[in-house]
Amino acid sequence: MRLQDKVAIVAGAGSRGPGMGNGKATAILFAREGAKVVAADLNLDAAQETVAIIESEGGEAMAYQADVTKEPEAKGLVDATVAKYGKLDILFNNVGIGLGGLGLGVTSEDWDTVMRVNLKSILFMCKYAVPRMIENGGGAIVNNASMAAFYAHPMYAYSVSKAGVVAFTRCLAGTLASNRIRVNCVAPGFMDTPMVASIMNEDRIRDVEARVPLRRHGTGEETAAAVLFLASDEASYITGHTICVDGGLSIR
Numbered sequence: 001m002r003l004q005d006k007v008a009i010v011a012g013a014g015s016r017g018p019g020m021g022n023g024k025a026t027a028i029l030f031a032r033e034g035a036k037v038v039a040a041d042l043n044l045d046a047a048q049e050t051v052a053i054i055e056s057e058g059g060e061a062m063a064y065q066a067d068v069t070k071e072p073e074a075k076g077l078v079d080a081t082v083a084k085y086g087k088l089d090i091l092f093n094n095v096g097i098g099l100g101g102l103g104l105g106v107t108s109e110d111w112d113t114v115m116r117v118n119l120k121s122i123l124f125m126c127k128y129a130v131p132r133m134i135e136n137g138g139g140a141i142v143n144n145a146s147m148a149a150f151y152a153h154p155m156y157a158y159s160v161s162k163a164g165v166v167a168f169t170r171c172l173a174g175t176l177a178s179n180r181i182r183v184n185c186v187a188p189g190f191m192d193t194p195m196v197a198s199i200m201n202e203d204r205i206r207d208v209e210a211r212v213p214l215r216r217h218g219t220g221e222e223t224a225a226a227v228l229f230l231a232s233d234e235a236s237y238i239t240g241h242t243i244c245v246d247g248g249l250s251i252r
Helices: 022-032 044-056 071-085 108-135 156-179 194-199 202-211 220-231
Strands: 007-011 036-041 060-065 090-093 139-144 181-188 242-245
Touching (some): 007 108, 022 036, 022 044, 022 060, 022 090, 022 220, 036 044, 036 071, 060 071, 090 108, 090 220, 108 156, 108 181, 139 156, 139 220, 156 181, 181 220, 220 242
Parallel strands (some): 007 036, 007 090, 036 060, 090 139, 139 181, 181 242
16 A cells, blocks of 8 residues: 555546556556546546546546646646545656657647647646645656657657656756655556557567567556556655666667
8 A cells, every 4th residue: 555645646547448558557556555546538438447447446536537738627637636635646647649750751730739748738737736746745746758768769759759758857856856746757668558559460569579678568557567666655765767667678
């Protein structure tokens, strides 16, 4: 029960299809560890599915529909959380998309959309979550980046946005440390989640086996385990860092 009596928001807590995405797995794991969880998603049905799993296991959670790329809706999510549970201890920013053509073929519209979803959503959530955490004496924020932040990924907008998440994490950590708010980041590698279901085929599986030292895809549950560690008091002396959940991809 590492999160006993904690209140957590998971922004992007639903899965895009059958299976277990990073946000859904994290919301469920947070609840198993004792947190009261607000499962937020643009798709309310997906958020409610996550909440149903939590409640079936005896946990406590609330589904909330929000487009956190819009500032008023991000504020509404934080306000609703505090109104329901009285405080906010943990925020996991999991909202993100991969979009756009390869290389310089990306359109201006797709570039702007990726930056809005992958970066601006974190800005808005932190803008309203941080004051609530300060009121509560501190907290923990975990942002979801990607290993695409660290190498020459062919989808420029996605890679640049995720590098921005890593940089934003460091900026927040440096600014908020005096308020007892820790800010860290996870960078998943090749994961078998609903987000990539449409491109999951034998060629991709063989490519991952050749490139990743552990010779397999990761899972949403494995990302969730890293997020849980960073959100818990076990990581009480860690801030401003990125944990690569990548099967060893980064060492090659």
